[in-house]
Amino acid sequence: MNVAIVGTGYVGLVTGACLAEAGHFVTCIDNNAVKIKHMRAGRLPFHEPGLQAIVLSQLHGGTLRFSTDLASGTRQAQVVMLAIGTPSAADGCANVDSLLLCAKALADTLDHSCVLAIKSTAPVGTCEQVQSFFKARQGLRPDAPRVEVASNPEFLAEGRAVDDFRKPDRIVIGAETAQAGDTLSRLYARFDPDGQRTLRMDVRSAEFAKYACNAMLASRISLVNELANIAGKLQTDMKAVCKVLATDHRIGPDFLRPGAGYGGSCLPKDLRALIRAAEQCQESAPLLRAVEEVNQRQVRLLFDSIQRYxxxxxxxxxxxxWGLAFKPGTDDVREAPSLALIRLLIDAGATVRAYDPAVCASIPKLAGRPGLELSRSAAQACRHSEVLVVMTEWQEFTEPDFSALASSLESGAVFDGRNLYRPEQLARFQLRHFRIGQKVQGKPLAAHRHAAMPAHSSPG
Ligand SMILES: NC(=O)c1ccc[n+]([C@@H]2O[C@H](COP(=O)([O-])OP(=O)(O)OC[C@H]3O[C@@H](n4cnc5c(N)ncnc54)[C@H](O)[C@@H]3O)[C@@H](O)[C@H]2O)c1
Structure with missing residues (x-):
């Protein structure tokens, strides 16, 4: 099929490269001319394992091309996809201005029938709004070609996006006509040969499914973090508790590691947008608000423990x-907990030497920040530093040279914001180890209560 993808960021480029690899002819369009120039030369604007090789081979094979021109780039496309960013607006709602502007431009330029699939995470009702642009055009020009707007949310995770795209858990297609749904099913046939993973529904449900999914993931992270915080106070071993949780088939093993909270370009902004959407329909969403509050608290708790130390x-x-990216496998620092922590540390008068295997100094958010210096290696970051804080669970950080670490760190303490290490590993090198949900010294709270409770007060 002939496919055009508008917006060549994390989602657009992975989608374009993988669809080209699957045998389609893909044009990736972006209004950032510098990005397009680099991608034409096979240079990617971000780090994503496995993506560069696919882009290069599809570029050379002629199945993938890049353009800045919306009209010519979409001219022959049977499917046009929108993968434009939908960041948070100041009030927390999803800012769909760029998406809608682009859709309006398409309503003026598309002169053939096609399916317009919205891949961006956009609030319920966005597809209907976009469809209305094309309906308005049809009102003015009854002979105008038919463009069907569908929702096709993306579920890939940065750091393993290529694998996620090639072997999706599910492909969600929200379409109002069987014809539009069938076209998108054909587009994805190589990724779901027997159709078992394709979930078809109406457009509004597909739009909401993406927000529901991110709300579930964020809730799980905040719940495990809250449990870990309580576990520490009750002097229990959260690692052992997580094993119990993981082996319950109703709960499952993923997303059970306590840490400094979630970040990235999706969970925080999508949760905020969902809360605002709930408000707009008079739903107070108390649980979602708590998920957000617990997440913001995690970085603060880590900061407090460093300050106490x-x-x-x-x-x-x-x-x-160690670690700036919001998770391993990516150089994305959007809403990364590391940045929130660094801000708190610098504001409190500390200087920070940071190292990340993928994030480079040219990232505008980081470059030139007073009090922050980016190091070329993990070891260099620790030289002349007093303590170490681990904020991203990169493979490179899982088995460091503890002996070298002990001699570098002047104050000999590691704040393990991702619960990467076992306490005994660090104790062997006289390194003090602070973890999320760590047992707090002193008598367990519950034991105090029992001791204080008069015998006759027990129920029954
Ligand atoms: N990043 C993820 O892991 C992920 C996963 C699932 C869904 N999503 C959703 O997908 C959407 C895109 O996310 P992303 O991370 O790829 O964003 P991104 O910021 O990496 O990429 C967006 C691209 O769109 C381009 N763009 C903006 N306006 C344009 C216009 N009018 N014409 C052409 N190009 C334009 C930008 O230059 C940029 O390259 C968002 O809605 C996001 O929530 C992201």
């Missing part, structure tokens, strides 16, 4: 941070 003041302290 230094006796209440971080003024003049030198702190190494």
């Amino acid at each position: 230094f006796g209440g003041s971080l003024w003049g302290r030198r702190i190494a941070v």
